[in-house]
Amino acid sequence: MSRALFLWVICLGCTSCASGGWLDRLGTREAAAPEFPSQVAPVRAAAPVAERSARTRLDEAEAITTQTRQLLGNWNGADVDLAAARASLGAGDWNASLAASDEALARAEQAISDHYARLANAELARSYGFAGLDDGQVLQLRAAEEILVTGNSRLAYGRLRTLNQQLEKRMKTYTVRSGDSLWVIAGRPEVYANSLLWPLIWQANVAVIPNPDRLRRGQVLKVRPHPDVNAIAEAVDVARGKRREMPGITPSIGEIREAGPE
Template identity: 30%
Template sequence: MRLMLPAKYLSISLLAVGLIAGCATQPKQEPTGPSAAVTQALDAASAAMDNAKALDWIWRDTEDFYAAAEKAAKEGDDATAIKLANKAREQAEDAVNQYYLEKAKPMLTELRRYSLSGDQKQRMDTGATAITQGEGKRAYDILSALLAEVRSANIQYTVVRGDSLWGISSRPEIYNNPYQWPLIYKANSDKIHDADLIYPGQAFSIDRNPSAAEVDAAVNHAKTRGTWSIGEVEASDRDYLGGLRVR
């Protein structure tokens, strides 16, 4: 004899079986991948490393930190991944900053050898302060632009037989005015013992863009220098150099 279940019990039984079957056939959840914070940290580190590599100035263990950060991210250890990625980024940024500091320092040394205008001196001092404060890129940007400007206004002149400071100054490509010769003398006082005696082969730095005050002082000295003799350093020349002792 077959036992018949009431319809309501049969419906409940079928529903239960359906729920169980449904749970058993749910798709398996796949890993979601790195969080947005991890991805952001890795991307920032990668960009900083690219900058350092472009300068060929990346520290040896920076890439090791980045590789370890990627590994931690794959393992789902977000805190470690972010910490290591930030370490790689900071190292890469420090390396780039150091690169520009090393480039800026000799620029400052060279600029200090030139006769600069008031504005140029102020810019040079700003660049020097940036170096002192460890701001490599800022120092480099300021000093490289200033040095390019100064170099374009300065030329090198090599003395040939028969030259004199008077004659060099009168050349059209120099000052086109012989009375400005003291500018050459002052800019090269470390090479010139006597303003009346220069030698073939000497290389002089010529500032083609002196200030109006510098030109006035030079012309005034040339016109009021007084008597002179070859082989002696006149007192008026020493005064013009500001008391600087010439060898």
């Protein structure tokens, strides 16, 4: 074989080898090249997830802010944070938007908590103003007070308000006996154990006993078992108007002692 023919065969072999060898491998590498973008696809996909989270949090912040305004009136304590959250969302800064929305949420929640704390403390003061609480009612009062101390002001307010409504509306009855008067009835241990509180009985029954000096035996009277301090003080003031007719009496109203006439 001539030298030229031999070189041609070698070159043909190399071409054949290349067609199934390194050229094929080169083609394989080019085919594999698109795998690199797929490796960064999760990073690119993370942006829409973060955006959705930021939008959801902003919606939550705006919703609770609306509730707070409805509850408190013209409340604007979260306006700056909401504006920052919207601006960051528009600029594509999801983390900054989330942070601003969280701050708005916290401000609104604190404002609501403070509002119910004020209401609960007012109801707590009312609860302590009622007289004649039984053991169960005292336990309810103390439990609600503990809830308020732990920071759940909304729950405490609801429980105290319910208790106060029960104490305010509760009535028991007393059947008039022979020889009774409002003075005598109020002084009975099962009623008020304090004759000076007879105006409370009159007030609760004024529709049936317009004249407090006239009672009928067998008449059923309503009695408030839990008058508050203001009602007690008013009753004593009214009773003092007739006190001159009943000298020498020094009754007791719980811890309040009524002095004798001057």
